[in-house]
Amino acid sequence: MNKTKTYAVLAALFASACNNQHTMQHEPYQWPDVKAPVATVKPKDVGMFGDKRIDNYYWMADYFFKGPDSNAVVDYLKAENAYTDTMMAGTKTLRDKLFKEMKKRIKEEDESVPYFHNGYFYYTRTIAGKEYYLLCRKKQSLEAPEEILLDVNKMAEGHAYFDISNASISPDNKLLLYGVDTVSRRQYTLHIKDLVTGELKTDQVKDTDGSGEWANDSKTIYYVANNPVTLFSEKIMKHRLGSTTPDELVYEEKDKSNYIGISKTKSERFLFIYSSATMSSEIRYADANAADPVFQVFQPRMKDVLYDIEDQGNRFLVRTNKDARNFRLMETPLDQTGVAHWKDIVPAREDVLLEDVQGFKDFIALSERKNGLIQIHIINTTKHTEHYLDFGEPVYTAYPSVNPDYNSGKLRYGYTSLTTPSSTFDYDMETKQKTLLKEQVIVGGYNKQDYVTERLWATAQDGTRVPVSLVYKKGFKKDGKQPLLLYAYGSYGSSTNASFSSARLSLLDRGFCFAIAHVRGGEDMGRHWYEDGRQMKKKNTFTDFIDCAEFLIAQQYTSKEHLYINGGSAGGLLMGVVVNMRPDLWHGVVADVPFVDVVTTMLDERIPLTTNEFDEWGNPKNKDAYDYMKSYSPVDNVTPKAYPNLLVTTGLHDSQVQYFEPAKWVAKLRVNNTGKNVILLKTNMDFGHGGASGRFDYLKEIALTDAFFLALEGIKE
Structure with missing residues (x-):
């Protein structure tokens, strides 16, 4: 679910070498002859509707559920890490080299573009050698003295993971509200800093989603309270600074398929409480200047209707898909917010x-x-x-x-x-x-004219044209012998936009082409693109990806022997499905934090976010949904066959896709793999879904996956 920012360029030595990459002789990486860990088998029937569905590795969830095999789970994951470290030991020099060159591209002393708000310019800046940033401001002028609001480097000392969320200034400019997560489960504690004295207030709020909003009195905050187990966003609470009484419940969401949140409009006239599922939404609004704001429903939730709002003058702007699959812009008076009063500004367009x-x-x-x-x-x-x-x-x-x-x-x-x-x-x-x-800034220099970008169109099985975006370095030969890394996500209506990555240059300068398959399940081509890739049409996502791969091979951008693929989270599900469907098509696969045990997870409402996802995947307590989800769920469809080379990553504290899904998948793949290709599992024991939190640490994760691809391609430098 959800995104990486870096900076860029290789030294001239690498550039000149890689311009002639296709003429170089590559020697296959020699994998050490060591045995992989063998997971203990403890069969458990997790089927429904009379379907016998045996999970031999259900015990691996015990660390998460605090069960009797909790220690055994940790020991097994450590054994897998040791195996991966041994297997990848021959790439250590290459990984160090990749990390250093990626880091070298980053301007270590840097500053964001300041923005002006309520009398102050706000910006972040970084210091050479430091992983995190300083949050700063200057009053009225950029020539004014700097005020450091947060030094995240100092705050993060002693923590393997550290994340700040929602740094929000009170309307009187005297207080700073922010959230802290030191575990990487997206469960934040809110803090309030007095910007006049520099001291932290005693007010602390635990088990929140990290967001919060100031009332205009600068004495009250609204925040989202999460369930401490499921992480479900359940309540909007009100906290008054310095109060010793319990925080006040403002709103409680009863529908467990909805996410909720609190925000304030750009004009600062209104507070919004929003509740949204995949297919419908509802908003409550209140006067932000009122002494005790009272929230009222803007428009009660309607089946299969999404809407969001902004205020402008004497009207609300409404973006909605009511009678408009691709959404339209409407308006309604401030005092007549029901749907009967909505009028078009920008009509629906196909x-x-x-x-x-x-x-x-x-x-x-x-x-x-x-x-x-x-x-x-x-x-x-x-x-x-x-x-x-x-x-x-x-x-x-x-x-x-x-x-x-x-x-x-x-x-x-x-x-x-x-x-x-x-x-x-x-x-x-x-x-x-x-x-x-x-x-x-790309330290060391970067010339965009040295690279070529293209947009192509592949044809899917049903005749749908699927866009493919590509980038490669000039000199790349379309002779079917070059390495290509194909990426996709394809879920939640999240479009995969073509953006720059300086870290990616390490592959491009070594002869790789990078491609994005804009498969159905995202909204890349409109709302229908999403609707045709969710629930009972989910398989379009997978077949689109395979069709894009075969198209690139047919166009001689690469071949099966040089085709590599990558996806994370729901994109990791995509990886899991396509290696079951077409194991012959890929030379190497990296599946990051993959959602691969679809049916078991969606049947267990104790697991974070499960109930929120029924509109995306379906509810397997319904037999039709159960059967369909089981028909593609990667863990359920592993069978004896020759699987491609696989590197699977996960995080012990992942709140989105629990570590036991990829761990079970790898164990089952190993038992069923009839070929000689390697299957590796790497668990980050300190982090969660998004990986490392520092601006350099995450590059080590990229270096590992790049080294995996390069090793398979026989590129050693």
Whole structure:
């Protein structure tokens, strides 16, 4: 679920060597002759509806559930780590080299583009050699003295993992609210810092999702309380600073398939409580200036209708898919919020997906997706004119950035592509002038002209055209003999945008092509793209990916012997399915934190987030859903066959996909693998779903997976 930012470029020695990569002689990596760990078999029937479904490794969940085999689970994972370390020992020099070159591309002393809000400029900056950042501000002018609000490097000392969420300043500018997670389970404790004295308030709130919102009195915070076991977002609570009485319940969500949250509008006039499932939503709103805000329902939840809102002047802006599969923009008066009063501003369009709405005093900025690419659509609400920004590349990503000022006539947006480093622009919505504020610095130099990006179209089994985005270094020969890494996600309506990665240059400069398959299950081509890749149509995601791979082979970008694939979380599910369906098609596979035991997990409501996901995958307590999910669930479909080379990663504290899913999958794969290819499991014993929290540490994880691919390709340097 969910994303990596880095900086970029290799030394000239590597560049010149890799320009002639296709002429180099590669020697296959010699895997050590050692035996893999053998998992204990303890059969358990986990079937339903008379279906006997035996799970030999159900005991591996005991660490999570605090069962009797808890210690045995940890010992087994450590044994797997030792095996992986031994098998990959011959790549240590290469991994060190990859890590150093990736790190070297990063500008160690750097600063974000400041944004202005309520009298202060806010920004983050980094210090050479440090993993984390400083959160800073300056009053009124960038020439003013710097005030360090948080030094995350000092705060993170002694912690293997450290994450700060939702740093939010009170309206009077005197207090800072933020969340801390030191376990990597996305369960945060909220803290409040007095910015006048520099001291922490005694107020602490545990078991939250890390978000929080200030009331306009600067004395009250609203936050989301999570269930400590399931991590389900259950309640919106109100906390008054310094109060010794229990926090007040503002709202409790009864539907366990809904996520909830609290936010304040850009104008700071309204507080919103939102409750949203995959297919429907409901919002409550209140006057943020009231002494004791009372929330009222904007529009009661409607079956299969999603909506979100912004305020603008005397109206609310409503983005909704009511009678509009790709969403439309509507308006309604502040005092008449029911659906009967909604009127079109931008009607529904069959070929354009409306993804996001940013409301300003005199402008509306819309993020739209057409032909798989983001467009930014500006509406001048005083002059009643509209226009689009022009980006000028065949494959790119653009998105609204930090825009806290409701009265501004400028839109700040981010831009990147497979060859363009992340850039920040200010765009004057009146004069149409763009101002580049910053482009990501690639230490050592980087020339985008040395790389080529393409967008191709593969044809799926049912005739659907599926976009594929590619990038490679000039000199790449389309002779079917070159290595190619194919990536996809394809779930939750999350589109995979083509963005720049400096870490990726380590593969590109060694002769790899990198490709993204924009498979169904995301929203890359519109809402129908998502609907055709979820629940009882989920298999389209998997067959699309296979069809994209075969298309790239047919076009001679690569061959089976040189084709590598990668996906994480729900993308890891994709990896698990396609290695069962077409084990012959891939030379190497990296499945990161993969969701591979679909039926067992979705049947167990003790596991975090399960109930929230029924709209995505289906509820296997329904026989039709059970049968369909079982028909593709990777663990359930492992059979004796020659599997490709596999590296599977997980985190012991993963809150999204528990460690035992990939552990069980690897154990079952080993028993059933009739070939000689390697199957490796790497468990990070300190981290969770997102991996390492520092800006350098995560590069070691990338170096490991890159070294796995390079070893299989026979590239040693």
